[in-house]
Amino acid sequence: MRIEANQFPLVWLQKTTQSYSQEDSLVQFEALLARHEPFVLLNNEGLDKEKTEHSSDEMKQMALWMKRHKSELKKYVKASIHIESSLTKRLAGKAFAVVYEKFWGYPMLMTATEDEALVLAAKLLEPELMKAEEH
DSSP states (O other): OEEEEEETTEEEEEOOSSOOOHHHHHHHHHHHHTTOOOEEEEEOSOTTSOOOOOOHHHHHHHHHHHHHTHHHHHHHEEEEEEEOOOHHHHHHHHHHHHHHHHHHSSOEEEESSHHHHHHHHHHHHHHHHHHHHHO
């Protein structure tokens, strides 16, 4: 998974054919959490993009990492927004979104277009930006 944070607090996630190890991705994710600032994850690859197969060791590593960072994930990641143009796939993804949120601690939301995703991200981040301006 490639993490593009050059538009922080908008963080784009992309599956890639390049060799990004899960460990590298988790280190990058930790660096985002270490900023102690709210952000939104965005993915524009659709919901049916081929899923990366993880070994049982990778799954264990990810679950342990997630448990260690659960409170930070809840606090700083406002949502993971997936852009999916197909209404059918967005509706089908709603059931998975419930499981996703229980595991990761932040909501998985879906929009039809990138513009909708950016508007939603701004709404999610707005209360946090207002708090920051007050201090």
